[in-house]
Amino acid sequence: GAVVSQHPSRVICKSGTSVKIECRSLDFQATTMFWYRQFPKQSLMLMATSNEGSKATYEQGVEKDKFLINHASLTLSTLTVTSAHPEDSSFYICSARDPGQGLQPQHFGDGTRLSIL
């Protein structure tokens, strides 16, 4: 079964709205979670690394004030797209890794398709 849950799976909203996406690790504690963005027919681009109890680490070119990340607990990270505009429409996907599992790869959520009208 899924070990990382991402919600919602689909969002359609008006321009100017802020949208929050949740990423939960279901059966392990994730001190680090990752947020990716994927444009159609392209690869996953890392946006930021979410660190529990501290500030997120953003990749170059990602606007911190546009994409707010909060990792308030060991099982939950949220990505808020503030004042969303049509160019923010994309597929957003989170992942988490169980730190106690060595080679254990990242587990991915099922993604959120965001459409801004």
Next chain:
Amino acid sequence: AQTVTQSQPEMSVQEAETVTLSCTYDTSESDYYLFWYKQPPSRQMILVIRQEAYKQQNATENRFSVNFQKAAKSFSLKISDSQLGDAAMYFCAYRFGNEKLTFGTGTRLTIIP
């Protein structure tokens, strides 16, 4: 910075045949992890196979196997007895320690019935 290159944007294979997807990477590290992920039209990321760089033995998972050439920094995926359900985007990925995954650009695999 680490980079991952997949030189085949698209590949196709006849059902039941074998296909090999290419991946090369660049790193200055000696111990790292390599992965192949499958992304079907549902866009769910599914782990196909993983390899630890310090292990010389190539990883195998049922019909999926890799050819890991550390000196050449090559990590190809071989799919044997291709099935219709194998049709998807395939991403090669690199990870050093606990750091982020770096993905290649992907290869779209089509299975011909």
